[in-house]
Each structure stands twice: as structure tokens, then as C-alpha cells.
Amino acid sequence: MHIAFLTPEFPDSNLSRSGGLGTSIKNLARGLVAQGVTVTVFVVGQQEDSNFKSEDIHIISVATKNHMAFKWYLERKRYQKIIQKHIDKEGIDLIEAPDWTGISAFMKFTVPLIIRLHGSDGYFCHLDSRKQKRKHQFLEKRALKGADAIVSVSKFTADLTKQIFGLNKTIATIPNGINTDDFKPLDIAINQGQLLYFGTLIRKKGVLELAEIFNRVVERVPHCTLLLIGKDANDVFENTSTVSLFMALLSEEAKQRMIHLDEVPYAEIKAHIASSQVVVLPSFAEAFPMTWLETLAMEKALVSSNIGWAKELMVDGVTGFTVDPKDHELYAENIIGLLNDSDKCVEFGKAGREHVINHFSTSIIVKKNMALYNTIIKK
Structure with a gap:
């Protein structure tokens, strides 16, 4: 063939x-x-x-x-x-x-x-x-x-x-x-309290909602950090940089706890996933996202959106949490719960990888x- x-x-x-x-x-x-x-x-x-x-x-x-x-x-x-x-x-x-x-x-x-x-x-x-x-x-x-x-x-x-x-x-x-031999857990120290978002920085990926969510997380978990990895995109509604809109929504404290890396070699993404405690991907528009598969395959706790395709990939409360990104308070609460419970992060991570191996x-x-x-x- x-x-x-x-x-x-x-x-x-x-x-x-x-x-x-x-x-x-x-x-x-x-x-x-x-x-x-x-x-x-x-x-x-x-x-x-x-x-x-x-x-x-x-x-x-x-x-x-x-x-x-x-x-x-x-x-x-x-x-x-x-x-x-x-x-x-x-x-x-x-x-x-x-x-x-x-x-x-x-x-x-x-x-x-x-x-x-x-x-x-x-x-x-x-x-x-x-x-x-x-x-x-x-x-x-x-x-x-x-x-x-x-x-x-x-x-x-x-x-x-x-x-x-x-x-x-x-x-x-x-x-x-996904090749689960390529994407697997790495023996890398976890940066406790670090949240990771990776992908294009664009409205449809829930990036602007993430700013509001992170403000709430910072208020209750002062040691937390957010690592954003991805290229900026011009916002289709405001006709300006999505990163500039994101920064404008952050509180002063949240701005101090956030790092943006514009471009990272694909080979290095795995290390950033492995070293983060929780991955946050609150997207409004996907089909069957590779970023979610990569996260689960690497045994990372994931807080995703709960829209359409999510039910075909995630198992809420088992592989992570699926939440409406517009419900900023509930989304933040789920993140905070994981940041304060390392055992739950491990439990979700192992279940997520097993789910991917068995189905994807x-x-x-x-x-x-x-x-x-x-x-x-x-x-």
C-alpha cells in the first residue's frame, strides 16, 4: 500500500x-x-x-x-x-x-x-x-x-x-x-506551583479566559507561576496582539508570576510539560487536540475545556478536569485543588496515560x- x-x-x-x-x-x-x-x-x-x-x-x-x-x-x-x-x-x-x-x-x-x-x-x-x-x-x-x-x-x-x-x-x-514511546513521563524535577499553557496564543484557545482564571489562582496560591509557550496572534475581534490583550487583563501580581516564551523548539516542549505541575488548556475551538494527547501521554494533570470534542478525549474527574472556560471561578478552583494536592496530580497523570495507551x-x-x-x- x-x-x-x-x-x-x-x-x-x-x-x-x-x-x-x-x-x-x-x-x-x-x-x-x-x-x-x-x-x-x-x-x-x-x-x-x-x-x-x-x-x-x-x-x-x-x-x-x-x-x-x-x-x-x-x-x-x-x-x-x-x-x-x-x-x-x-x-x-x-x-x-x-x-x-x-x-x-x-x-x-x-x-x-x-x-x-x-x-x-x-x-x-x-x-x-x-x-x-x-x-x-x-x-x-x-x-x-x-x-x-x-x-x-x-x-x-x-x-x-x-x-x-x-x-x-x-x-x-x-x-x-500519539506515539506513547515518544511522549512518556520524564525524570525531571517538577516546578511546584507551575501551570503550563502551550499552543498559539489566540482567543479561540481560551487564552483571554486564562488571564481571568490565573488572577483568581494567584490570589489563593501566591507561589504559583504560569508559563505561556506559543506565538502571539492578531486578535480577530480587536485587531491587535492577543498577548497585549492578555497582559491587560492580568492583575499586577499575576503579571509578576507569568513568563511568556514566544518560540520553543518542538523537541524542548516535552521538558516543559514534564517540569510543570498542572497543564491548563481552556480552548473553545478544537477538533481533537494533539496538545491534550501529549499532556496526558506524559502523565500530567490536565484542566481542559468541556466543549464537544472534550468528552471524546477526556474523562472528567479521572484523566483531569473538564470545565467551561467562561466559568472563571470554577476553573480556578479546579486548578487550585490540584496545586494543593500532588497526589491527585499523580493519580490523574497515571490515569491519563493509561487512557491514551488504551484508546489513542x-x-x-x-x-x-x-x-x-x-x-x-x-x-
């Missing part, structure tokens, strides 16, 4: 910066390779063309090309031609693409095209209560309707996407997976994907 991925991002030092989407694709690609599957990844919209192998994954970087007009259409057709040449030459059996901005719209191949719902622009606009740009809506709907099959990383994302785009297709659900480890998720691929290819 030869599976190819079409994606705008993929974690590699030779490519542009990648986020959770690229990480989830890489985890799946590595798992497939370990099962003897040949994997090619087409990473489009890059700064330069290149062709190389990394961990036995064939990576083809495709640089952006300028067009006088209709770039959104002409680039997609150019990508199609490049990919089809590799299909013909290398015997690729199936192409997988994400739903984000309808990257596969107007593309037709001689092999099946499957779209995986990681969260489209329309999906996130809906969760943010924002109006989606008409062009993005058109491209995403076109891509979804043109796909030979659709799979989603969560049932919540599948159901909401069907509602938003008026789809009547059957959508399978296969969650993101790469070995389990890869087999489900291979079964799906085989069914689609045979059809």
Missing part, C-alpha cells in the same frame, strides 16, 4: 513552521511506515521546491508560485498535476488531504481522495461566532463534496461539519493518535486507518 498526504504543513526543519495539523499527519505517517506502508507527503505553499526522505517518509516540498489572477484556482490545479505525475510514476493508491480552506478543491486524481476533518475554517468560524469569508466557504464546501470519502478526528467535528456545509455523506470517525496510541489508530484505506481503495 502506498498512501500520500497533501498538506500545507509538516514538522521538519527543511519546511515552514508547522502546528498541530502537521504533527497529527506526521504521527500517522510514521505509524504507517512502521507497518510497512509506503508514505509520500506533498507539502505545498513552501518557500522552495525540494525532495527528500525523513524517517523513511518521502517528503516533496512544493514552493508557492505567483499568478496574475485566480491564484486560489491555478495553484490547486498545478498541485494536482504535480501529484498526479507521482501517482502515475510511483503507484500511489490513495491521497489524503485536510479540510482546512479546501486545499483539495478542484482536484481530481486517478486514485481515491479522502478528506480528514481536523477542523475547517468554517468549523472554527462557527465555534468563534464569526462569519466565514465566502471564498473559504466555497472552497471548503467544494472540496468536501468532491471527496471520495470523509473521515473525522472526532464525532463532534463530523456532526458540526455536516451541519455547517449541508453534507449528507457518511463520515467515519478515527481520532488522532499510534498502534491502535494506525490499524483503524489502514482498514479504512483498504476499504476505500477496494471500492
Whole structure:
């Protein structure tokens, strides 16, 4: 079997910066390779063309090309031609693409095209209560309707996407997976009282709610600290830096107890997770977040949001706490309870890792994907 991925991002030092989407694709690609599957990844919209192998994954970087007009259409057709040449030459059996901005719209191949719902622009606009740009809506709907099959990383994302785009297709659900040998507990001293948030600093991730929550935690646990790791993003409602909005919400004492690291090499994230006492991820908009899986796999107590997908990943009161981020007082109370109870942190951590191993480890998720691929290819 030869599976190819079409994606705008993929974690590699030779490519542009990648986020959770690229990480989830890489985890799946590595798992497939370990099962003897040949994997090619087409990473489009890059700064330069290149062709190389990394961990036995064939990576083809495709640089952006300028067009006088209709770039959104002409680039997609150019990508199609490049990919089809590799299909013909290398015997690729199936192409997988994400739903984000309808990257596969107007593309037709001689092999099946499957779209995986990681969260489209329309999906996130809906969760943010924002109006989606008409062009993005058109491209995403076109891509979804043109796909030979659709799979989603969560049932919540599948159901909401069907509602938003008026789809009547059957959508399978296969969650993101994680290599629990890569993400495991580390023998690192814990900074007692340290909270960790990692990910893009943006409103939809609950960052502004976290400021209000942290103010309440600081009042009752004076020794606590908050480590924020992630790039700043321009706020879609205020049209200004999210970090500046976050700082404006903090009390003077909370400002003294907070550290922001703009960018940390991906390899170093594990050490920051391991050295923190509690991880706080109060997001309003996710599909099936890799940051949550990474936290649980490393045996860390997690206080997350309680929205939609959360019930498919977390077990409230067992792997951590799931709380409405807008309920600042309750969210703070749950954090404070963990900061004052190291045994409970350990208990949640162990239960979280066991939960991930049993339900979301790469070995389990890869087999489900291979079964799906085989069914689609045979059809």
C-alpha cells in the first residue's frame, strides 16, 4: 500500500513552521511506515521546491508560485498535476488531504481522495461566532463534496461539519493518535506551583479566559507561576496582539508570576510539560487536540475545556478536569485543588496515560486507518 498526504504543513526543519495539523499527519505517517506502508507527503505553499526522505517518509516540498489572477484556482490545479505525475510514476493508491480552506478543491486524481476533518475554517468560524469569508466557504464546501470519502478526528467535528456545509455523506470517525514511546513521563524535577499553557496564543484557545482564571489562582496560591509557550496572534475581534490583550487583563501580581516564551523548539516542549505541575488548556475551538494527547501521554494533570470534542478525549474527574472556560471561578478552583494536592496530580497523570495507551496510541489508530484505506481503495 502506498498512501500520500497533501498538506500545507509538516514538522521538519527543511519546511515552514508547522502546528498541530502537521504533527497529527506526521504521527500517522510514521505509524504507517512502521507497518510497512509506503508514505509520500506533498507539502505545498513552501518557500522552495525540494525532495527528500525523513524517517523513511518521502517528503516533496512544493514552493508557492505567483499568478496574475485566480491564484486560489491555478495553484490547486498545478498541485494536482504535480501529484498526479507521482501517482502515475510511483503507484500511489490513495491521497489524503485536510479540510482546512479546501486545499483539495478542484482536484481530481486517478486514485481515491479522502478528506480528514481536523477542523475547517468554517468549523472554527462557527465555534468563534464569526462569519466565514465566502471564498473559504466555497472552497471548503467544494472540496468536501468532491471527496471520495470523509473521515473525522472526532464525532463532534463530523456532526458540526455536516451541519455547517449541508453534507449528507457518511463520515467515519478515527481520532488522532500519539506515539506513547515518544511522549512518556520524564525524570525531571517538577516546578511546584507551575501551570503550563502551550499552543498559539489566540482567543479561540481560551487564552483571554486564562488571564481571568490565573488572577483568581494567584490570589489563593501566591507561589504559583504560569508559563505561556506559543506565538502571539492578531486578535480577530480587536485587531491587535492577543498577548497585549492578555497582559491587560492580568492583575499586577499575576503579571509578576507569568513568563511568556514566544518560540520553543518542538523537541524542548516535552521538558516543559514534564517540569510543570498542572497543564491548563481552556480552548473553545478544537477538533481533537494533539496538545491534550501529549499532556496526558506524559502523565500530567490536565484542566481542559468541556466543549464537544472534550468528552471524546477526556474523562472528567479521572484523566483531569473538564470545565467551561467562561466559568472563571470554577476553573480556578479546579486548578487550585490540584496545586494543593500532588497526589491527585499523580493519580490523574497515571490515569491519563493509561487512557491514551488504551484508546489513542499510534498502534491502535494506525490499524483503524489502514482498514479504512483498504476499504476505500477496494471500492
